[in-house]
Amino acid sequence: MNKHISRARLTRAVLASALLVPLLLWISGCWLFNVPPIAAFTINSQAGQVPFAVNFSAVLSEDEDGIILQFEWDFGDGTSGSGESVTHTYTTAGTYTVVLRVTDNDGESGRTNKTIYVSPAEPPGPAASFTTSSTSGTAPLAVTFDASPSSYDAGVISYYRWNWGDGSTGYTKMGSHLYLSSGTYTVTLTVYATDGKTGTATKTISVTAAGGTTPTSGAPSAQFTINFDDITQTASTLVYKNHTVAPLQVWFDPSASTAVDGRTIATYTWTFGDDSSTHTINSTPVKHVYRTDQTSEVFSVTLVVIDDVGNINSITKTVKVYNYQPKAGFQIYDTLGANAGVIAIGETLVGAQAVHVAGETWKSDNVIYSSVQTSSTTVWIRSLPPTLPTWVGDSTPVQNVEPLGNATASTHPANYEDDSTKSPNLCFDPEGQGWDAIANSYSKTVGLPTGWTNASWGIERIEIDWGDNTTQNYDYYTWVMNGNNAASTADDGLFMHTYAPPGLTTAQYTITVTAHDFLGAQASFSRTITMKTGAI
Numbered sequence: 001m002n003k004h005i006s007r008a009r010l011t012r013a014v015l016a017s018a019l020l021v022p023l024l025l026w027i028s029g030c031w032l033f034n035v036p037p038i039a040a041f042t043i044n045s046q047a048g049q050v051p052f053a054v055n056f057s058a059v060l061s062e063d064e065d066g067i068i069l070q071f072e073w074d075f076g077d078g079t080s081g082s083g084e085s086v087t088h089t090y091t092t093a094g095t096y097t098v099v100l101r102v103t104d105n106d107g108e109s110g111r112t113n114k115t116i117y118v119s120p121a122e123p124p125g126p127a128a129s130f131t132t133s134s135t136s137g138t139a140p141l142a143v144t145f146d147a148s149p150s151s152y153d154a155g156v157i158s159y160y161r162w163n164w165g166d167g168s169t170g171y172t173k174m175g176s177h178l179y180l181s182s183g184t185y186t187v188t189l190t191v192y193a194t195d196g197k198t199g200t201a202t203k204t205i206s207v208t209a210a211g212g213t214t215p216t217s218g219a220p221s222a223q224f225t226i227n228f229d230d231i232t233q234t235a236s237t238l239v240y241k242n243h244t245v246a247p248l249q250v251w252f253d254p255s256a257s258t259a260v261d262g263r264t265i266a267t268y269t270w271t272f273g274d275d276s277s278t279h280t281i282n283s284t285p286v287k288h289v290y291r292t293d294q295t296s297e298v299f300s301v302t303l304v305v306i307d308d309v310g311n312i313n314s315i316t317k318t319v320k321v322y323n324y325q326p327k328a329g330f331q332i333y334d335t336l337g338a339n340a341g342v343i344a345i346g347e348t349l350v351g352a353q354a355v356h357v358a359g360e361t362w363k364s365d366n367v368i369y370s371s372v373q374t375s376s377t378t379v380w381i382r383s384l385p386p387t388l389p390t391w392v393g394d395s396t397p398v399q400n401v402e403p404l405g406n407a408t409a410s411t412h413p414a415n416y417e418d419d420s421t422k423s424p425n426l427c428f429d430p431e432g433q434g435w436d437a438i439a440n441s442y443s444k445t446v447g448l449p450t451g452w453t454n455a456s457w458g459i460e461r462i463e464i465d466w467g468d469n470t471t472q473n474y475d476y477y478t479w480v481m482n483g484n485n486a487a488s489t490a491d492d493g494l495f496m497h498t499y500a501p502p503g504l505t506t507a508q509y510t511i512t513v514t515a516h517d518f519l520g521a522q523a524s525f526s527r528t529i530t531m532k533t534g535a536i
Helices: 002-028
Strands: 047-049 051-057 067-075 080-082 085-090 094-104 111-117 136-138 141-146 157-163 174-179 185-194 198-208 225-228 230-233 238-243 246-255 266-271 277-280 286-290 296-307 311-320 332-333 347-350 351-356 367-369 380-384 459-465 471-475 493-497 508-516 521-532
Touching: 047 051, 051 111, 080 085, 080 157, 136 141, 174 266, 174 277, 246 311, 380 508, 471 493
Parallel strands: 047 111, 136 198, 367 521
Antiparallel strands: 051 085, 067 080, 067 094, 094 111, 141 174, 157 185, 185 198, 225 246, 230 238, 246 286, 266 277, 266 296, 296 311, 332 380, 347 351, 380 493, 459 471, 459 508, 508 521
């Protein structure tokens, strides 16, 4: 029996020693065997575009019974690195598994990994490029610039901006600039794409002082007058009077400029303030046509004269040009259906004009349609022609090639607003429509002064946004004026659109009509329609 007790005590002693010794070693910091290190790392970003630079840090890695001696990185793209903190740049799009391997002082190692996502590089923006008529010369030096070589494979260039290097700027694809003083000028072209991206290009223009002998006395005197056309041609019964409204034709006469005794003026150089210029060698008046899409715009006109010995003088005056902004308006027919827009519904004819009758159903307001059926989701709107004939041409044989009468920003046709709601029901231009009533045909050029091609008063087109991601454009002359200078039917200005059925829910759309004039100005007006499957 004592023998068995001795064996039990021995067994307990061995087990106690087996448990106690590691505990004492742990407390004292000594191990009988090595514990592998634990690998861990952080990254500053997990996803990005090529080129994608990532910072890796392994400071969170640890070894509880020793120290980590090596940090080895596999970046997953065939490259590797070492060190506790590293940076790596990915140059190709893809998904990469980054592996960190740490090794301690006893040769044991630990691993961990993370995934990096690299997307393709953003396509480059537009490439700006331009040509010049000259890169050097004597003052005053006129240089023509052309940005046509600029390109953008991934989109469309919509806007050009020039910095001429002397504190002035320009905003056209092709422009010209006059350098009056000697110096070196850095010209910068910035092109803007519709997606917001830009591109730049620069060139240097070197201008030297004008040559010639040193004059014994004074410089020439630069002078000019500003004149507007006042033309009456009895043969064609044409009258033109316009002193303010674009397109505005202006004559500049430099004949009052003089040189001192014994000298002559050799050149006359004009800059018109709209990125255009011209040169003459005599005092013949020059003509220029101004256009603007702004309510008003002031253009600085500069004349530089140089005499035969190189003396220079200049003078600057201004021309203010107006564009009375177009107005937009329309009505909505309050009955749905593809046949709702026939001529006779809700209106009748008085002479050439469609006028309201009792029970009219054209609304100058928002419209709610109830009990909408899937087969009847066609909506009609209309933008009436302005009251004729005075809005388009004179009733007399004389056609005034000028803005309508004494047009102002508040000028409007008699039928502009709905009688009851005073809400806009048609599109018009306060300046009238610049068409030749004598020829009784639509023309942007007939009867207008030379140089007015593609420029006239009046509405050029109507743009309709139906509110369901559908946009349409209509020629004003064809759709509103019915192809004439006088409205001949009552369905002028009618437009229709079919919407998707509203289903079980209520559908609401905002219809926006935008009137564009010939010079680029525009105005918008909106109304809302609501379609309900049940009663209102």
